[in-house]
Amino acid sequence: MKIPYLSFEYQHGLMKAQLKTACELVIESGWFIMGEYLKKFEREYAKLSNTSEAIGVANGLDALILALKALGIKEGDEVIVPSNTYIASWLAVSAVGAKPIPVEPNILTYNIDVEKIEAAITYKTKAIIPVHLYGLSCEMEAIMELSAKHNLYVVEDNAQAHLATFNGKITGSYGHLNATSFYPGKNLGALGDAGAVTGNDKDLMEKVRVLRNYGSEKKYYNKVKGINSRLDEIQAALLSVKLNYIENLTNSRKIIADKYNQELANIDGLILPTVNQGATHVYHIYLVRTKNRDGLMQHLIDNGVIPFIHYPLPPHLQGAYNDLGYTKGDFPLAEEIADTCLSIPLYPGLTNDETDHVIHSVRSFFK
Incomplete structure (x- = not known):
């Protein structure tokens, strides 16, 4: 698949x-x-x-x-x-x-x-x-x-x-x-x-x-x-x-995200999205984090699942902002997120079988 x-x-x-x-x-x-x-x-x-x-x-x-x-x-x-x-x-x-x-x-x-x-x-x-x-x-x-x-x-x-x-x-x-x-x-x-x-x-x-x-x-x-x-x-x-379709398409995203949230919960070493009190999430991106991000990414690719990294280098470390004089360690949380984040497929039309395959692929890596 x-x-x-x-x-x-x-x-x-x-x-x-x-x-x-x-x-x-x-x-x-x-x-x-x-x-x-x-x-x-x-x-x-x-x-x-x-x-x-x-x-x-x-x-x-x-x-x-x-x-x-x-x-x-x-x-x-x-x-x-x-x-x-x-x-x-x-x-x-x-x-x-x-x-x-x-x-x-x-x-x-x-x-x-x-x-x-x-x-x-x-x-x-x-x-x-x-x-x-x-x-x-x-x-x-x-x-x-x-x-x-x-x-x-x-x-x-x-x-x-x-x-x-x-x-x-x-x-x-x-x-x-x-x-x-x-x-x-x-x-x-x-x-x-x-x-x-x-x-x-x-x-x-x-x-x-x-x-x-x-x-x-x-x-x-x-x-x-x-x-x-x-x-x-x-x-x-x-x-x-x-x-005319945005509400239904957004609901589709939420249904897939809910399934990910349930099936990927409680995996040691995997951090799922958090929704704080009062906020709602429309899951433009379903982002997970793990210290072995690169290993998970390669495992998913080997299993036919194409992930993405949002974003591999924070703005303060980009060449475009060398003039501001920031160096690695100045914004450690942004750097930690950049080093550990991975976005997995989530879009309207992702079938139940495909969603199950993504879930199985993620779970099998942590086993």
């Missing part, structure tokens, strides 16, 4: 005819940028996110950059970021000239440790970027309380957590502005790069809207220095189709 880390076959099979029709309708319309399909998707995604507005942009990194720009984050400012995250969360801060200030994760949830944030705040701190990593919501109420206490902005990185909640409130609706990605592998994925900014502040959202379109409200008239980052009509139309 061969089980890939990720497959789109099942979910795209459910909606293939609708996806084709959506593309045809856009082609027939003759309008490909900033049209009615984008407006439709923005309304639909805002409703899903429980925010007053959503603005479609080219990708998730641009969404973060545009949010920070709209908030006035600039050179000389500091932005608190997780030490354990995909590098895009840091790159967005660097792109506006600010400095990323890493804070270690909670070793059980892998999300930024709320109790460690306050110690990292200085007079230069202007914002916090909590990342709902792997699909588990951060402790947003405590983060928002900290931001209010210190007069800081919050930009949620919601790229991996569509439909996750904290204390019943959906992620991507807490922050002053929030960013998400619709990269194809995300729980809500386009058929190419795509992203969005969500929020409830009309003035801030208008700034994002202008910034994404060359800094222009009216064609050829530019109020500010903007960028070209617009979600195109075809991707918007495809995402509108996928929105």
